[in-house]
Amino acid sequence: MDNQLILPAFYLPPVSYFSVIQVSSLPILLEQYEHYPKQTYRTRASVYSANGKLDLIVPVQRGNHGHTQMKDVRISYESDWQRLHWMSLQTAYRSSAYFEYYEDDFAPFYQQRHEWLFDYNELQLQLLLRLLKITRTVGRTESYREDYVPALDFRETIHPKMDYAGDDPKPYYQVFENKHGFIPGLSIVDLLFNHGPQSRMYL
Template structure:
């Protein structure tokens, strides 16, 4: 049995879902510290006629010190939500499968959420369903586990009684194989394979939000994700 973890990214890129697909249990780290700088938890890239289209969800940080991801609140001041929705519609109005997801986009992009994590989880669950990924998704906050670093991942593995932990290869230099071995847990590393698919607006851009994939490829999106894992 394999377990993996990830922060609750905003409209995640394909590698997030590839890792979830390879795991039996996927833990969303909703109670770890929210990064002070730029983060994929509050922004991601889409694509328009100018190239990469960045979208950032403004959140309250000033004067709040260190926050858990689960505590971060969305800033609803200004008209940025309407602008984001208009930008998405403009960018993808000619995408073959955009209309299939328009209702969901129009539901979430007024952002009827107080907490950033609630918005992100709504999107993640929707995308998991669209991609037909059956992996069990559990929030760290539901486990009661309080730890950090390697020990957090080891305690998560012990809590669910699993013997294999799947981590992003880019995290290899931060994790101690010795500690995992000592705990009787096999540490595996995963590098998301290159995923190329038909896109609008010229030259291909990789690692955009997976929305770009499903808007352009529709029902073939899961096949593209999983085929690339087998290569």
């Protein structure tokens, strides 16, 4: 596992996540054996709505999550979160330059049910890499390790409650910036829907 980029499997990951991928050029290993941590980007994505920053949270089934490995976390469908998330994305980005261009790529994630959070996030990552035209192999960890030296380990670096240098990038155009100014640290879809094929150059 040397010379790998170790990343958590995030839900619609933030821009900084893909900046790390773009800069490193290393093959990606997704951490599937970590104990599931609450209140992270594993279940949360931030987008830019007409009222400002909006968090979209994927609910997971209740249980002793502190001792549940990430690969064993199940998505909950007690609420109709898929419809809510898709409506929120449509409302936030229908006036953006590229939402309609990518709409059909993302719609299946809100129409089909996926049992496992890890699988759901991994499939989204594969799609996003393809849309950004970033070529990387994506694998999964085979066991849990405390460290991966000399590999690059970003499992704990990108977090919604922590400042990370990659979350303070140069501003780019956002649909509602005239109302609330530039908001950093949003999901990669904010950049993608606003800038389309130019998104990779920004990264």
